[in-house]
Amino acid sequence: MMPNQKQPTLDRRAVMDALLKARGDSLIVTGLGSTCYDAGTADHPNTFYLWGGMGAAAMMGLGLALAQPTRRTVVITGDGEMLMAMGAFATIGAKAPKNLSIIVIDNEHYSETGMQPTHTHRGVSLAAVAKGCNFPRSGTVYTEQELASEIPGLFTGTDLAFCDVKVNTQRYPMSIRMRDGSHIKNRFRENLFGQKAFD
Amino acid sequence: MKQETTARVWPRDIYDTFKRLGIEQVAFVPDAGHTQLIRDCESDNSIETVSLTSEQEGVAMLAGGWLGGKRGALLMQSSGVGNCINMLSVIQECRFPLLMIVTMRGEWGEFNPWQLPMGQSTQQVLEHAGVIVQRADRADEVGEVIYAAGLMTFSSNRPIAVLLGQRLIGFKDWSK
Numbered sequence: 590m591m592p593n594q595k596q597p598t599l600d601r602r603a604v605m606d607a608l609l610k611a612r613g614d615s616l617i618v619t620g621l622g623s624t625c626y627d628a629g630t631a632d633h634p635n636t637f638y639l640w641g642g643m644g645a646a647a648m649m650g651l652g653l654a655l656a657q658p659t660r661r662t663v664v665i666t667g668d669g670e671m672l673m674a675m676g677a678f679a680t681i682g683a684k685a686p687k688n689l690s691i692i693v694i695d696n697e698h699y700s701e702t703g704m705q706p707t708h709t710h711r712g713v714s715l716a717a718v719a720k721g722c723n724f725p726r727s728g729t730v731y732t733e734q735e736l737a738s739e740i741p742g743l744f745t746g747t748d749l750a751f752c753d754v755k756v757n758t759q760r761y762p763m764s765i766r767m768r769d770g771s772h773i774k775n776r777f778r779e780n781l782f783g784q785k786a787f788d
Numbered sequence: 789m790k791q792e793t794t795a796r797v798w799p800r801d802i803y804d805t806f807k808r809l810g811i812e813q814v815a816f817v818p819d820a821g822h823t824q825l826i827r828d829c830e831s832d833n834s835i836e837t838v839s840l841t842s843e844q845e846g847v848a849m850l851a852g853g854w855l856g857g858k859r860g861a862l863l864m865q866s867s868g869v870g871n872c873i874n875m876l877s878v879i880q881e882c883r884f885p886l887l888m889i890v891t892m893r894g895e896w897g898e899f900n901p902w903q904l905p906m907g908q909s910t911q912q913v914l915e916h917a918g919v920i921v922q923r924a925d926r927a928d929e930v931g932e933v934i935y936a937a938g939l940m941t942f943s944s945n946r947p948i949a950v951l952l953g954q955r956l957i958g959f960k961d962w963s964k
Binding site: 616618637639640641642643644645646647648649650651652653654655656657674676677679680683684770771773774777778781782 | 812813836838839840841842844845846847848849850851852853854855856857858860874875877878881882883884
Protein backbone atom coordinates (compact mmCIF):
# COMPACT_ATOMS: atom_id res chain seq x y z
CA MET A 590 0.00 0.00 0.00
CA MET A 591 1.30 3.43 -0.95
CA PRO A 592 1.57 6.03 1.78
CA ASN A 593 -1.29 8.51 1.97
CA GLN A 594 -1.00 11.10 -0.78
CA LYS A 595 -2.12 14.03 1.34
CA GLN A 596 0.54 15.52 3.61
CA PRO A 597 -0.95 16.52 6.97
CA THR A 598 -0.08 20.10 7.91
CA LEU A 599 -2.14 20.90 11.01
CA ASP A 600 -0.22 21.44 14.26
CA ARG A 601 -1.32 19.08 17.04
CA ARG A 602 -1.19 21.67 19.82
CA ALA A 603 -3.18 24.17 17.76
CA VAL A 604 -5.76 21.42 17.15
CA MET A 605 -5.92 20.57 20.86
CA ASP A 606 -6.23 24.25 21.71
CA ALA A 607 -9.22 24.57 19.37
CA LEU A 608 -10.82 21.41 20.77
CA LEU A 609 -10.42 22.37 24.43
CA LYS A 610 -11.80 25.86 23.83
CA ALA A 611 -15.01 24.14 22.69
CA ARG A 612 -15.19 21.74 25.66
CA GLY A 613 -18.08 23.37 27.50
CA ASP A 614 -19.17 20.97 30.24
CA SER A 615 -18.11 17.87 28.33
CA LEU A 616 -16.13 15.11 30.03
CA ILE A 617 -12.83 14.33 28.32
CA VAL A 618 -10.71 11.18 28.30
CA THR A 619 -7.27 11.36 26.67
CA GLY A 620 -5.17 8.51 25.39
CA LEU A 621 -1.65 7.90 26.63
CA GLY A 622 1.29 9.77 25.12
CA SER A 623 1.04 12.92 23.03
CA THR A 624 -2.70 13.55 23.43
CA CYS A 625 -2.26 13.39 27.21
CA TYR A 626 0.56 15.95 27.04
CA ASP A 627 -1.35 18.12 24.56
CA ALA A 628 -4.46 18.20 26.75
CA GLY A 629 -2.29 18.99 29.75
CA THR A 630 -1.53 22.41 28.25
CA ALA A 631 -5.00 23.44 29.44
CA ASP A 632 -5.58 21.27 32.50
CA HIS A 633 -9.14 20.83 33.75
CA PRO A 634 -10.70 18.55 36.40
CA ASN A 635 -13.16 17.25 33.79
CA THR A 636 -10.22 15.71 31.91
CA PHE A 637 -9.13 12.19 32.74
CA TYR A 638 -5.57 11.59 31.56
CA LEU A 639 -4.50 8.08 30.66
CA TRP A 640 -0.75 7.57 31.06
CA GLY A 641 -0.96 3.85 30.29
CA GLY A 642 -3.35 1.12 29.24
CA MET A 643 -2.80 1.59 25.52
CA GLY A 644 -6.13 0.97 23.79
CA ALA A 645 -8.21 2.00 26.83
CA ALA A 646 -9.36 5.48 25.86
CA ALA A 647 -12.34 4.73 23.61
CA MET A 648 -13.81 2.12 25.94
CA MET A 649 -13.32 4.34 29.02
CA GLY A 650 -15.24 6.90 27.03
CA LEU A 651 -18.06 4.43 26.41
CA GLY A 652 -18.38 3.54 30.10
CA LEU A 653 -18.35 7.21 31.06
CA ALA A 654 -20.86 8.19 28.38
CA LEU A 655 -23.27 5.46 29.50
CA ALA A 656 -22.85 6.50 33.13
CA GLN A 657 -23.41 10.21 32.41
CA PRO A 658 -26.09 10.23 29.71
CA THR A 659 -27.01 13.90 30.16
CA ARG A 660 -23.49 15.13 29.34
CA ARG A 661 -21.24 14.65 26.36
CA THR A 662 -18.12 12.52 26.69
CA VAL A 663 -15.29 13.27 24.28
CA VAL A 664 -12.34 10.91 23.83
CA ILE A 665 -9.23 12.55 22.39
CA THR A 666 -6.55 10.02 21.56
CA GLY A 667 -3.80 9.16 19.08
CA ASP A 668 -3.77 6.98 15.98
CA GLY A 669 -1.53 4.33 17.55
CA GLU A 670 -3.69 4.17 20.67
CA MET A 671 -6.88 3.83 18.63
CA LEU A 672 -5.36 1.20 16.35
CA MET A 673 -4.87 -0.93 19.47
CA ALA A 674 -8.62 -0.67 20.10
CA MET A 675 -10.02 -1.66 16.72
CA GLY A 676 -12.54 -3.93 18.43
CA ALA A 677 -13.79 -0.95 20.42
CA PHE A 678 -15.05 0.65 17.21
CA ALA A 679 -17.38 -2.34 16.77
CA THR A 680 -18.43 -2.48 20.43
CA ILE A 681 -19.17 1.26 20.55
CA GLY A 682 -20.87 1.30 17.14
CA ALA A 683 -23.11 -1.56 18.21
CA LYS A 684 -24.07 0.21 21.45
CA ALA A 685 -24.31 3.57 19.66
CA PRO A 686 -24.49 5.98 22.61
CA LYS A 687 -25.68 9.38 21.38
CA ASN A 688 -23.50 11.39 23.76
CA LEU A 689 -20.02 10.13 22.80
CA SER A 690 -17.46 11.55 20.40
CA ILE A 691 -14.10 10.03 19.56
CA ILE A 692 -11.44 12.31 18.13
CA VAL A 693 -8.15 10.88 16.89
CA ILE A 694 -5.21 13.28 16.61
CA ASP A 695 -3.62 11.38 13.76
CA ASN A 696 0.03 12.11 12.94
CA GLU A 697 0.32 8.70 11.27
CA HIS A 698 3.24 7.79 13.54
CA TYR A 699 4.14 6.40 16.96
CA SER A 700 5.63 9.61 18.39
CA GLU A 701 6.83 8.22 21.70
CA THR A 702 8.82 5.32 20.37
CA GLY A 703 10.85 6.79 17.51
CA MET A 704 8.32 8.01 14.94
CA GLN A 705 7.64 4.68 13.30
CA PRO A 706 4.75 4.96 10.81
CA THR A 707 1.39 3.59 11.93
CA HIS A 708 -1.09 1.87 9.67
CA THR A 709 -2.88 5.17 9.06
CA HIS A 710 0.25 6.18 7.11
CA ARG A 711 -0.19 3.12 4.93
CA GLY A 712 -3.69 3.58 3.63
CA VAL A 713 -5.78 2.60 6.64
CA SER A 714 -8.66 5.01 7.27
CA LEU A 715 -9.98 5.10 10.83
CA ALA A 716 -12.93 7.19 9.64
CA ALA A 717 -13.86 4.40 7.23
CA VAL A 718 -13.57 1.90 10.08
CA ALA A 719 -15.90 4.02 12.21
CA LYS A 720 -18.36 4.34 9.33
CA GLY A 721 -18.28 0.59 8.78
CA CYS A 722 -18.86 0.12 12.50
CA ASN A 723 -22.19 1.96 12.54
CA PHE A 724 -21.00 5.44 13.61
CA PRO A 725 -23.64 7.82 12.17
CA ARG A 726 -21.09 10.65 11.94
CA SER A 727 -17.54 10.03 10.77
CA GLY A 728 -14.97 12.07 8.90
CA THR A 729 -11.33 12.96 8.32
CA VAL A 730 -10.15 16.57 8.44
CA TYR A 731 -6.95 18.13 7.09
CA THR A 732 -7.54 21.87 7.43
CA GLU A 733 -8.48 24.46 10.04
CA GLN A 734 -11.68 25.18 8.18
CA GLU A 735 -12.72 21.53 8.12
CA LEU A 736 -11.86 21.19 11.80
CA ALA A 737 -13.87 24.29 12.69
CA SER A 738 -16.91 22.92 10.90
CA GLU A 739 -16.65 19.56 12.72
CA ILE A 740 -16.13 20.91 16.25
CA PRO A 741 -19.75 21.87 17.04
CA GLY A 742 -21.00 18.38 16.17
CA LEU A 743 -18.25 16.78 18.23
CA PHE A 744 -18.94 18.79 21.40
CA THR A 745 -22.63 19.65 21.25
CA GLY A 746 -23.97 17.10 18.78
CA THR A 747 -26.75 14.66 19.47
CA ASP A 748 -25.27 11.53 17.99
CA LEU A 749 -22.28 9.23 18.22
CA ALA A 750 -19.45 10.86 16.27
CA PHE A 751 -15.94 10.09 15.09
CA CYS A 752 -13.38 12.50 13.68
CA ASP A 753 -9.85 11.78 12.48
CA VAL A 754 -7.79 14.97 12.59
CA LYS A 755 -4.67 14.70 10.45
CA VAL A 756 -1.70 16.54 11.99
CA ASN A 757 2.00 16.82 11.15
CA THR A 758 4.74 15.02 13.08
CA GLN A 759 5.91 18.00 15.16
CA ARG A 760 6.76 16.81 18.68
CA TYR A 761 6.32 18.79 21.88
CA PRO A 762 7.58 18.30 25.42
CA MET A 763 5.33 16.94 28.16
CA SER A 764 3.15 19.72 29.46
CA ILE A 765 1.85 18.08 32.60
CA ARG A 766 3.52 16.35 35.52
CA MET A 767 0.37 15.07 37.25
CA ARG A 768 0.59 11.36 36.58
CA ASP A 769 -0.59 9.58 39.73
CA GLY A 770 -3.56 7.61 38.39
CA SER A 771 -5.38 7.45 41.70
CA HIS A 772 -5.14 11.22 42.08
CA ILE A 773 -6.35 11.87 38.52
CA LYS A 774 -9.32 9.57 39.11
CA ASN A 775 -10.20 11.04 42.50
CA ARG A 776 -9.93 14.62 41.21
CA PHE A 777 -12.26 13.81 38.32
CA ARG A 778 -14.84 12.10 40.53
CA GLU A 779 -14.69 14.70 43.31
CA ASN A 780 -15.34 17.41 40.75
CA LEU A 781 -18.43 15.51 39.55
CA PHE A 782 -19.80 14.21 42.85
CA GLY A 783 -18.23 16.23 45.68
CA GLN A 784 -17.70 14.27 48.89
CA LYS A 785 -20.02 11.53 47.63
CA ALA A 786 -17.11 10.50 45.41
CA PHE A 787 -15.54 8.99 48.52
CA ASP A 788 -18.58 7.23 50.01
CA MET B 789 -24.02 -34.05 27.21
CA LYS B 790 -23.97 -32.09 30.44
CA GLN B 791 -23.41 -33.97 33.66
CA GLU B 792 -25.58 -31.53 35.56
CA THR B 793 -29.26 -32.48 35.51
CA THR B 794 -31.05 -30.13 37.88
CA ALA B 795 -32.10 -26.64 36.79
CA ARG B 796 -29.56 -24.01 37.69
CA VAL B 797 -30.59 -21.42 40.24
CA TRP B 798 -27.19 -19.80 40.78
CA PRO B 799 -27.28 -17.59 37.65
CA ARG B 800 -30.44 -15.99 39.06
CA ASP B 801 -28.66 -15.64 42.41
CA ILE B 802 -25.93 -13.64 40.63
CA TYR B 803 -28.52 -11.37 39.03
CA ASP B 804 -30.24 -10.83 42.40
CA THR B 805 -26.85 -10.11 43.94
CA PHE B 806 -26.10 -7.53 41.24
CA LYS B 807 -29.34 -5.79 42.15
CA ARG B 808 -28.44 -5.80 45.87
CA LEU B 809 -25.02 -4.35 45.02
CA GLY B 810 -26.47 -1.63 42.78
CA ILE B 811 -24.74 -2.86 39.63
CA GLU B 812 -25.82 -0.71 36.68
CA GLN B 813 -23.32 -1.70 33.97
CA VAL B 814 -22.66 -5.28 32.90
CA ALA B 815 -20.04 -5.92 30.20
CA PHE B 816 -19.36 -9.37 28.84
CA VAL B 817 -17.84 -11.66 26.30
CA PRO B 818 -20.45 -14.43 26.26
CA ASP B 819 -19.82 -17.77 27.92
CA ALA B 820 -22.26 -20.66 28.03
CA GLY B 821 -22.14 -20.53 31.84
CA HIS B 822 -23.35 -16.92 31.77
CA THR B 823 -26.20 -17.42 29.28
CA GLN B 824 -29.06 -17.01 31.72
CA LEU B 825 -27.39 -14.16 33.65
CA ILE B 826 -26.78 -12.21 30.44
CA ARG B 827 -30.43 -12.68 29.46
CA ASP B 828 -31.62 -11.49 32.90
CA CYS B 829 -29.40 -8.40 32.75
CA GLU B 830 -30.42 -7.56 29.18
CA SER B 831 -34.10 -7.63 30.13
CA ASP B 832 -33.50 -5.20 33.03
CA ASN B 833 -33.86 -1.58 31.90
CA SER B 834 -31.83 -0.29 34.83
CA ILE B 835 -28.74 -2.25 33.73
CA GLU B 836 -26.67 -1.17 30.72
CA THR B 837 -25.39 -4.34 29.08
CA VAL B 838 -22.47 -4.16 26.67
CA SER B 839 -21.33 -7.06 24.52
CA LEU B 840 -17.56 -6.79 23.99
CA THR B 841 -15.27 -8.01 21.21
CA SER B 842 -12.51 -8.68 23.77
CA GLU B 843 -12.49 -8.81 27.55
CA GLN B 844 -9.94 -6.02 27.94
CA GLU B 845 -12.52 -3.60 26.54
CA GLY B 846 -14.69 -4.31 29.57
CA VAL B 847 -11.89 -3.50 32.01
CA ALA B 848 -11.50 -0.04 30.44
CA MET B 849 -15.25 0.45 30.06
CA LEU B 850 -16.05 -0.24 33.70
CA ALA B 851 -13.26 2.10 34.78
CA GLY B 852 -15.01 4.76 32.71
CA GLY B 853 -18.33 3.80 34.25
CA TRP B 854 -16.89 4.26 37.74
CA LEU B 855 -15.48 7.65 36.74
CA GLY B 856 -19.10 8.49 35.92
CA GLY B 857 -20.42 7.13 39.21
CA LYS B 858 -21.75 3.70 38.19
CA ARG B 859 -20.97 0.30 39.59
CA GLY B 860 -20.37 -2.46 37.07
CA ALA B 861 -19.48 -6.11 36.64
CA LEU B 862 -17.46 -7.87 33.96
CA LEU B 863 -18.40 -11.39 32.87
CA MET B 864 -16.05 -13.68 31.02
CA GLN B 865 -14.74 -17.18 30.62
CA SER B 866 -11.32 -18.06 32.05
CA SER B 867 -9.84 -17.93 28.54
CA GLY B 868 -10.61 -14.20 28.51
CA VAL B 869 -8.52 -13.42 31.58
CA GLY B 870 -5.32 -13.43 29.54
CA ASN B 871 -6.76 -10.75 27.27
CA CYS B 872 -7.09 -8.35 30.21
CA ILE B 873 -3.58 -8.24 31.62
CA ASN B 874 -2.17 -4.88 30.55
CA MET B 875 -5.54 -3.18 30.92
CA LEU B 876 -5.57 -4.28 34.56
CA SER B 877 -2.59 -1.97 35.09
CA VAL B 878 -5.02 0.95 34.70
CA ILE B 879 -7.18 -0.54 37.46
CA GLN B 880 -4.22 -0.99 39.79
CA GLU B 881 -2.57 2.38 39.14
CA CYS B 882 -5.82 4.33 39.51
CA ARG B 883 -7.33 2.23 42.32
CA PHE B 884 -10.51 1.53 40.39
CA PRO B 885 -12.93 -1.06 41.81
CA LEU B 886 -13.56 -3.96 39.44
CA LEU B 887 -15.83 -6.96 39.92
CA MET B 888 -14.99 -9.80 37.53
CA ILE B 889 -17.11 -12.96 37.35
CA VAL B 890 -15.10 -15.67 35.63
CA THR B 891 -16.60 -19.00 34.59
CA MET B 892 -13.85 -21.60 34.65
CA ARG B 893 -12.83 -23.93 31.86
CA GLY B 894 -9.90 -26.29 31.74
CA GLU B 895 -9.94 -27.32 35.38
CA TRP B 896 -12.42 -30.20 35.90
CA GLY B 897 -13.45 -32.85 33.39
CA GLU B 898 -12.49 -30.56 30.52
CA PHE B 899 -12.86 -32.24 27.14
CA ASN B 900 -10.94 -29.60 25.17
CA PRO B 901 -7.20 -29.65 25.91
CA TRP B 902 -6.77 -26.17 24.40
CA GLN B 903 -8.63 -24.76 27.43
CA LEU B 904 -6.08 -26.06 29.94
CA PRO B 905 -3.21 -23.59 29.49
CA MET B 906 -5.36 -20.58 30.40
CA GLY B 907 -7.69 -22.41 32.78
CA GLN B 908 -4.80 -23.78 34.83
CA SER B 909 -3.09 -20.39 35.10
CA THR B 910 -6.14 -18.15 35.55
CA GLN B 911 -5.75 -17.60 39.28
CA GLN B 912 -1.99 -16.99 39.17
CA VAL B 913 -2.27 -14.64 36.21
CA LEU B 914 -4.96 -12.59 37.97
CA GLU B 915 -2.97 -12.45 41.19
CA HIS B 916 0.17 -11.35 39.37
CA ALA B 917 -1.89 -8.58 37.78
CA GLY B 918 -2.92 -7.34 41.23
CA VAL B 919 -6.41 -8.83 41.32
CA ILE B 920 -7.78 -10.43 44.50
CA VAL B 921 -9.14 -13.89 43.65
CA GLN B 922 -12.05 -15.66 45.32
CA ARG B 923 -13.88 -18.82 44.31
CA ALA B 924 -17.32 -20.37 44.39
CA ASP B 925 -17.59 -24.10 43.71
CA ARG B 926 -21.03 -24.90 45.15
CA ALA B 927 -24.29 -23.64 43.72
CA ASP B 928 -25.55 -22.54 47.14
CA GLU B 929 -22.58 -20.27 47.81
CA VAL B 930 -22.41 -18.36 44.51
CA GLY B 931 -24.66 -15.47 45.52
CA GLU B 932 -23.00 -14.99 48.89
CA VAL B 933 -19.44 -15.11 47.52
CA ILE B 934 -20.24 -12.55 44.83
CA TYR B 935 -22.06 -10.28 47.28
CA ALA B 936 -19.09 -10.34 49.64
CA ALA B 937 -16.68 -9.68 46.76
CA GLY B 938 -18.83 -6.81 45.54
CA LEU B 939 -18.97 -5.18 48.95
CA MET B 940 -15.20 -5.41 49.22
CA THR B 941 -14.31 -4.16 45.75
CA PHE B 942 -16.57 -1.10 45.95
CA SER B 943 -15.50 -0.21 49.48
CA SER B 944 -11.77 -0.75 48.91
CA ASN B 945 -11.37 0.39 45.27
CA ARG B 946 -9.50 -2.78 44.41
CA PRO B 947 -10.21 -5.40 41.75
CA ILE B 948 -11.70 -8.75 42.74
CA ALA B 949 -12.33 -11.73 40.49
CA VAL B 950 -14.75 -14.45 41.54
CA LEU B 951 -13.93 -17.72 39.79
CA LEU B 952 -16.97 -19.95 39.28
CA GLY B 953 -15.60 -23.50 39.34
CA GLN B 954 -16.15 -25.74 36.36
CA ARG B 955 -17.98 -28.18 38.64
CA LEU B 956 -20.80 -25.62 38.73
CA ILE B 957 -21.02 -25.43 34.98
CA GLY B 958 -20.75 -29.15 34.28
CA PHE B 959 -18.73 -30.70 31.48
CA LYS B 960 -19.21 -32.31 28.13
CA ASP B 961 -18.62 -36.05 28.38
CA TRP B 962 -16.69 -37.15 25.29
CA SER B 963 -15.97 -40.65 26.55
CA LYS B 964 -18.62 -42.29 24.41
